[in-house]
Amino acid sequence: MPDGVIVKALSGYYYVKPILNGRAVTTIGQKAIQCRARGVFRNRDITPLVGDHVVYSLTENGEGTVTEVKPRHSELIRPQVANVQFAVLLFSLREPDLNLGLLDKFLVHIEHAGLDTLICLTKQDLVDNELLDKDDPITYVQELYERIGYEVIVTSSRSGAGQERLKERLAGNICVFSGQSGVGKSSLINAMMPGLNLETNEISMKLGRGKHTTRHVELIELENGAFVADTPGFSQLDFLEVETDELSACFREFAPLAANCKFRGCSHLHEPGCKVIEARDNGDISLGRYKNYEHFYAEIKDKKRRY
Template sequence: MEGILLRRYGGFYYVESGGQVWTCRLRGRFRREADLLPGDRVEMVPLGPGEGVIEALKPRRTLLERPAVANVEQAIIVFSLSTPPPDLELLDRLLFLSGVKDIQAIIVWNKVDVAREEYRDLPGIYRQIGYSNLIASARTGQGVEKLREVLAGRLSTFAGPSGVGKSSLLNALQPELNLRTGEVSAKGGRGRHTTRHAELIRLPGGGWVADTPGFSRLDLPSLDRLEVAGYFREMEPLIGRCRFNSCLHRGEPGCAVAAAVEAGEIARHRYEHYLNFLAEVIARERSY
């Protein structure tokens, strides 16, 4: 039987197959070699009522290292329009990584019911760049049905910092989940971690979502320095229009990207994050 791994805990693997969840172990030599992740497609053999053994891992279509989930089709990137304040460099890092992994990214701006005035323009900025945006409030229910439609029939991961309301949105989608939620620290304005490990949650309307631990930083993958601009959607059309083919868009004469920044066609914070990511990629190249 083929199934999908929902979670692993204490040496057991919980696999959904044939309309039920099976408690499984790994078979023999496969046990020493396998490193299974939520989202993995596996081949299993039933051993008894609700129990089975995993015998093989199917090829993965995508792989995320952090959060560690396999076969993700789309990333639901959740940020708050209130507290904690949106960390735009982390947002751009998540969008960048989604592009590198060829995973569709959808930004959910939560807590719109208590949105701060200085953040209200953010959805429009990212919509103009070309990213899908959804405005939501886990507390009032705004945007929850639209989010349900986005998730239906697909394997999605929820990503974003702690305290933005990822678990609260999942509870709004499926109240019987009763996932733990955490308040934002009054002292630091940062969320407390409430999800301890990644696991897939089956939604009534079809599809799965991975509820994952929050995080504050992600390392970039190994890339060629000339590839970095291609993962910034507003910069990609300008590649090849600079004076020099090897332009890295960091002060070279005749740079089309720099000109677009000065003209207000590219958000300055996005350009600054591009330069930061480029510096990281170059530093990694030099460390090899």
């Protein structure tokens, strides 16, 4: 029976493209095979995900049946995507305004999943030039996160800025596009793949956030061999899958400091001899990032207590 990769899951159907030696062999524009999953998966509490490598059989009507889900090397909870090689987190500079607290929350989830991350700042064309002269948010964010070790790309779907660099980074990889609602994920993919025409929508100025134009997860094949998962936008995330003792490892700048803390299992909140607190006080790490760590720690404890 042939192998394939699930590129879309919708209303109980799984849309599978054939693969050979781990790579999809279909061409852009060729339809995926519409499949159902065997009932045995429900008995085993297995739910096939977009990105899963599967074995499937063809039926007489030209459709198929997923008979086996192969082991995953990575899995995201939100969005639910398997076998992603890295994540692209998209956050807009305007409409909605850049939310670094939410960006850090997304980074925690991606780090916890063990994926590398590329930060993509969108809507560069909406940044007011007078504000740039006074207080440049692009330079601030780039310096903050590049110092930690993240790659930051600034893009604009209208002007085309940053798109070629982003396409080069995506080439040959399976990656997930995610971020806050209304930041322009679908618009950016449309700009990189003319003719795709993913549904987009304008930002809700009354609510200050975007409408959810992407309602399901789907792998989109680009001309350079990349598969991009365009995912539903999220305005908030919970921490049900992250433990308090795992949180500090999700802040990259904490890791080399935590190894030298006085107490093993240091929470980096109040302990004497804590190197993270010392770095905070000396200005060696971002105070804003540290405050987000404190907030996330308290949020995790509260959710674990209630659930």
